[in-house]
Amino acid sequence: xxxxxxxxxxxxxAALRRERTRAGLSLxxxxxxxxxxxxxxxxxEAATGNPGIxxxxxxxxxxxxxxxxxxxxxxxxxxxxxxxEGPTMHAENSSYAGTLLSPGPTGVRRDLYHGALEPGxxxxxxxxxxxxxxHLIISTGRLLAGPHGETVELSPGDYMSYRADVPHSYEALTxxxxxxxxxxxx
Numbered sequence: 001x002x003x004x005x006x007x008x009x010x011x012x013x014a015a016l017r018r019e020r021t022r023a024g025l026s027l028x029x030x031x032x033x034x035x036x037x038x039x040x041x042x043x044x045e046a047a048t049g050n051p052g053i054x055x056x057x058x059x060x061x062x063x064x065x066x067x068x069x070x071x072x073x074x075x076x077x078x079x080x081x082x083x084x085e086g087p088t089m090h091a092e093n094s095s096y097a098g099t100l101l102s103p104g105p106t107g108v109r110r111d112l113y114h115g116a117l118e119p120g121x122x123x124x125x126x127x128x129x130x131x132x133x134x135h136l137i138i139s140t141g142r143l144l145a146g147p148h149g150e151t152v153e154l155s156p157g158d159y160m161s162y163r164a165d166v167p168h169s170y171e172a173l174t175x176x177x178x179x180x181x182x183x184x185x186x
Contacts, residue, residue: 008087009044009047009048009049009050010047011071011072011087012044012047012051012056012070012071013044013045013046013047015069015070015071015072016041016044016045016059016070017045019063019065019069019070020045020063023063023064025063027041027042027045030059030062030063033062034055034058034059034061034062035058036055036058036059040055041059044059052089052090052091052092053089053090053091053092053096053098054091054092054093054126055092056070056071056089057125057126057128058126060128060129061126061127061128061129064129065129066103066109066111066129066183066185067111067128067183068100068103068111068183069103071087071089071100071103072100072103085099086099086100086101086114087099087100088100091123093121093123093124094117094120094121094122094123094124095116095117095118095120095121095172096115096116096117096123096170097115097116097117098113098114098115098116098181099113099114099115099116100112100113101113101114109184109185109186110182110183110184110185111182111183112180112181112182112183113180113181113182113183114178114179114180114181115170115178115179115180115181116176116177116178117143117170117171117172117177117178117179118172118175118176118177119171119172119173119174119175119177120172122144122169122170122171123169123170123171124167124169125164125167125168125169125170126167127164127165127166127167128164128165128183128185129165129185130165131165131185131186132163132164132165132183132184132185132186133161133162133163133164133183133184133186134161134162134164134168134181134182134183134184135159135160135161135181135182135184136154136158136159136160136161136179136180136181136182137157137158137159137179137180138154138155138156138157138158138159138177138178138179139156139178139179139180140156140176140177140178141156141172141173141174141175141176141177141178142154142155142172142173142174142177143170143171143172143173143177143179144169144170144171144173145160145162145168145169145170145171146160146162146168146169147162147163147166147167147168148166148167148168148169150162151169151171153173154179164183
């Protein structure tokens with residue numbers, strides 16, 4: 001994954017080892033809490049696995065850390081991420097792709113993403129860590145988003161915020177739907 005458009009496995013491996021150690025958890029215990037196989041977690045920590053968003057979210061929730069903690073890279077003094085570049089994660093069951101634009105720095109619990117989604121399967125998201133709130137700003141297309149039972153149709157320029165510590169989803173209603181997603185963790 002050295003092409004710059006994908007998240008290097010080494011970032012994930014180092015972050016998982018660091019956060020698991022900080023939490024004082026064994027491989028077995030973290031795998032159990034996240035609902036994944038111990039062998040999968042072992043591969044991820046060895047930088048030989050290729051996780052989808054769902055696996056990383058489950059691990060972040062099990063560790064009690066924001067998602068970006070597991071995928072962030074060391075930040076330079078000035079950051080420019082050109083359109084189509086940056087660490088991009090892909091969903092396993094929909095066309096959703098999220099590019100981390102700005103992880104929350106130490107002491108600040110917010111992450112900034114650029115999201116892209118095509119019509120088809122909805123991006124279903126499990127509950128994030130307690131106190132999480134998502135803020136969406138639609139750039140192009142139309143999106144149906146929000147907590148289960150409270151989804152709202154959004155168009156370019158629309159803004160929405162909602163609790164993200166409950167199951168929620170995103171569904172593109174038109175091709176080439178893009179949006180800015182701000183994850184806030186309190």
